[in-house]
Amino acid sequence: MAPEKELVKLIGFWASPFVLSVRWALKLKGIEYEYQEENLLKKSPLLLQYNPVYKKVPVLLHNGKPLLESLFIIEYIDETWKHNPLLPQDPFERAKSRFWAKFAHEKCIGPMIKAFFKIGEEQEKCVKEACEHLKILESGLEEGKRFFGGETIGFVDIAVAWMGCWARIVEEVLNVKLIDEEKMPRLIAWFKNVVEVPMLKECMPPTQKLLEHNIRFRKLLVAAAERHQSSPLTGP
Structure with a gap:
């Protein structure tokens, strides 16, 4: 009987560099995965389910188990799939x-x-x-x-x-x-x-x-900061 196929899914956003680093790790390891593009202005139920505290990408799902934060995800990928190691052996x-x-x-x-x-x-x-x-x-x-x-x-x-x-x-x-x-x-x-x-x-x-x-994005941030500074409710 053939081994059961591992289910790997990455929840990300195209412009996120932290998502990019996870994609790089998966690419170098040759790991097949499903990718879900996230709308950060209207976050999906899946993202909120698996990262309810920070509500951020990337989230890596491996056989239904969520991994958060890019550094931890990359290290998990390296330890789970041993070929093409990323971390040194020493x-x-x-x-x-x-x-x-x-x-x-x-x-x-x-x-x-x-x-x-x-x-x-x-x-x-x-x-x-x-x-x-x-x-x-x-x-x-x-x-x-x-x-x-x-x-x-x-x-x-x-x-x-x-x-x-x-x-x-x-x-x-x-x-x-x-x-x-x-x-x-x-x-x-x-x-x-x-x-x-x-x-x-x-x-x-x-x-x-x-x-x-x-x-x-920067224009939105500056506009929000200027509105905050000019608001009569803004404290000293």
Whole structure:
């Protein structure tokens, strides 16, 4: 009797970089899955059922069991399907990969996202923080290596390297500078090496479409912030 087919479903949104990183992991592992595009303005009953607390994508369903948060999902994928490993086998290198992925999400991506939601001095502060931490992230890259762990694409690349494309989007939308070509050459080379991998490149959303989406989103955020500031109910 043939083994029962595993049911894998990804609930996502086309413009989400966190969803993209999960799609990259599934692609590199060669895992077949069903994809459900989510309307984040009118969230589906399935999303609310499986992520009732945060109500966010991505959500990975494996045989009906929900996995949340992209870093945890990628690690689960790597541990469940052993072929084409993403995390190093050496315990020290595994710990180091987890550290850099967590650092990038909290210290680099976090301020970038906050900057998108802010205006004025608060935005400038977030941009400065992101720049400082991107430089620290670059220090984790070995000179002359194509990927974060060496010559083979791995966990940190999948979890973080989409940031290169999204940083440029943020720069254009906000008219700021996040990644300095002269100060961060290794970081820029790394971003390019990852997104040029054919299997990963085909998952990338169109840059122009992504830019237009984020311009519209930013306008909505600014309008909401201005309404809040001008409201007579706004406190000191």
